Amino acid sequence: MPSADELYVRAIRCGYREVVRPVLFRMHGGDPERIHGQLISTLGHLPEPLLGLVERLLGTDRDPVDVAGIHFPGRVGVAAGLDKDAVAAAAWGSLGFGFAELGTVTRHAQPGNPRPRLFRLVRSEAIINRMGFNNNGAEAMAAKLDAAGVRRGNNRLGAPMGVSIGKTKKTPLAEAVPDYLFSLEALAPYADYIAINVSSPNTPGLRSLQSQREIEELTGALVGRARELDPEHPVPVFVKLAPDLSAGQLDDLLTACEGAGIAGIIATNTTMGREGLAPADRHLAGQAGGLSGRPLTAMALERVGWITHRTGLPVMGVGGIMTPADAQAMFDAGARLVQVYTGFIFEGPALVMGINKLCRPE
Numbered sequence: 413m414p415s416a417d418e419l420y421v422r423a424i425r426c427g428y429r430e431v432v433r434p435v436l437f438r439m440h441g442g443d444p445e446r447i448h449g450q451l452i453s454t455l456g457h458l459p460e461p462l463l464g465l466v467e468r469l470l471g472t473d474r475d476p477v478d479v480a481g482i483h484f485p486g487r488v489g490v491a492a493g494l495d496k497d498a499v500a501a502a503a504w505g506s507l508g509f510g511f512a513e514l515g516t517v518t519r520h521a522q523p524g525n526p527r528p529r530l531f532r533l534v535r536s537e538a539i540i541n542r543m544g545f546n547n548n549g550a551e552a553m554a555a556k557l558d559a560a561g562v563r564r565g566n567n568r569l570g571a572p573m574g575v576s577i578g579k580t581k582k583t584p585l586a587e588a589v590p591d592y593l594f595s596l597e598a599l600a601p602y603a604d605y606i607a608i609n610v611s612s613p614n615t616p617g618l619r620s621l622q623s624q625r626e627i628e629e630l631t632g633a634l635v636g637r638a639r640e641l642d643p644e645h646p647v648p649v650f651v652k653l654a655p656d657l658s659a660g661q662l663d664d665l666l667t668a669c670e671g672a673g674i675a676g677i678i679a680t681n682t683t684m685g686r687e688g689l690a691p692a693d694r695h696l697a698g699q700a701g702g703l704s705g706r707p708l709t710a711m712a713l714e715r716v717g718w719i720t721h722r723t724g725l726p727v728m729g730v731g732g733i734m735t736p737a738d739a740q741a742m743f744d745a746g747a748r749l750v751q752v753y754t755g756f757i758f759e760g761p762a763l764v765m766g767i768n769k770l771c772r773p774e
Contacts, residue, residue, distance in 0.1 A: 417473075417769040421736075421762055424470070428760030437532070444539070445530040448757075455500035455507075463506040470761045471508035473768045479726045479748050480648040480675040482565075482572055482604050486510020488739065488767045491730050491751035492576035492607065492652070496547045498556050505570030508764040513678075513751060514553065515576035516609045519594040521549035522581055525614060531699050532757075535690035537734055538708075539754050541682070542614045542701030545578050550595035557602040564604055564647060572604035576652065578612060585617050588626075589633045596634055600647045608634060611654035611681035613702045619654060624664035627651070631672035648675035655680035655711045655731060659718070666723045676726040678751070679719050680712045683731075705754035708732035713741055720746025734759060736766035743773040 414422070440446035458466070474486030490504050490512035497517070504512040524546025531540040547553075553575065562568045577595040579588050596606055608630065610621040621630060631651060638646040651669050653662070669677065682702025689697055689707060712731025720727050729747030733739050734755040742750050755763050 421766040421769060424765060425759060425762035428762055432760060433758070437534070443528075444532045445527065448530065452495055452500045455503040458503055463503060466503075467506040467508075470765055471506050471768075473765070474508065474510050475768065475771075475773065476510075477748060477773070480605065480650075481645070482511075482648065484510045484572055484749060485567075486571070486768055487743075487749050487771075487773060488764055489513060489574075489728070489749060489751045490756075491753035492516050492609065493541070493543070494753050494756070498553050498573075501557070501562075501573060502560065502569045507761050508768055509571060511572040511574060511604070511749070513574040513576050513607055515547065515607075516545050516578040516612065517547045517550045517553050517575065517595060517599075518545050518578050518580040519550055519591045520580045520582070521552065522546065529701070531696050531701075533689065533693035533696055533705070535692040536688065536705065536707055537754070537758050538689070538693070538703055538705030539757065540696060540699050540701045540703050542699070544581065544614045545612065550577065550598040554598045554602060557599075562602050564600070564602060573602070574605040574607055574650070575599045575603040576607040576609045578609040579615060579618055579621070581615055585620065588621060589630055592630060592634060593637055596637060596647075596649075597641065600638060600641050603647060605648040605650055605675065606634070606638070607650045607652050607678055609652050609681070611652050613654070613682065613684050622654065622657065622661065622665060624668050627665055628668040628672065631669055631674055635673045650674065650676045650678050650728070652678035652681055653715075653719075655683045655708065655715050656685065657715075662715070662719065663722065666719065666725070670723060670725065674725065676728065676748075677719055677723070678728045678730060679715050680708075680731045683708055683711060685711070704731065705758070706732055706734050709734065709738055713738075713745055716742055716747050717745035733763075733767075735763070736770045739767040740771045743771060748773075
């Protein structure tokens, strides 16, 4: 017989899938990017009394854990890309998230790739995006967090805030290190951790930074600068990896990350593959960009298991987490934390609540 927690999660899920999601998916003529922008804007303008009510309904059961010197009040977080400019940063904790990874931001503000650049594959429970790091820039995010009273470690917004940083598109690959360093320096006073995004498929040449020589130079520079900025408590630096790497490439990257003093690994980003699409969605397979959601579930889980068996670095599992059972599989594979994006779009807050209430890590 289902427990009271399971029945509650089922009820919230049913309400979202049968009532809320159909309305959301029809807004703005069904344009996924405009709908996404409206959702994030709405969350960012919810008044504090309403956020308190939302938290009482959805976000009270969380499983705290300490990872990389950070106290996370819960193990499920917002993946990078959902809140690029910290618009809804104050709302994520109330929705049950234990942390949020804001961004990806770059040194310079940039518009991203031409539209359309976001495609929803409903039957496949997937998304293809080629957003291209559209964001207002690292300094703008730093100013926004500063105005909100955020300082690293103070949990001013109810949960830790990590920030994903990437390379500005116009910056040559040869100048990638100072580009990333600028963003780290701007955000280190505010971010609970920094995530180095070298794995997005939507910035030309970015994934070449995952070669061993390039990652050694980049991670060494960023970790070293973090230690210079705060010798006693440097901001932890994580690296986010692509799922499309070979075993040999992953081995080389893990060796480089361990040598540089990286705090942890985020696995994985979106995939360039198109396996697992439903027949009704295959006409979108030719769209350029990274694929996320249900088709990535098995691949991301396999990569997380592979990584955790080869390194003692903590791992955040992300990719294809569409149900609490998917999150439990990530925990069973050795992930200390998980992140969701596409699953949140398709399943709503019931997914977060279900992971908090029903998953049993370690």
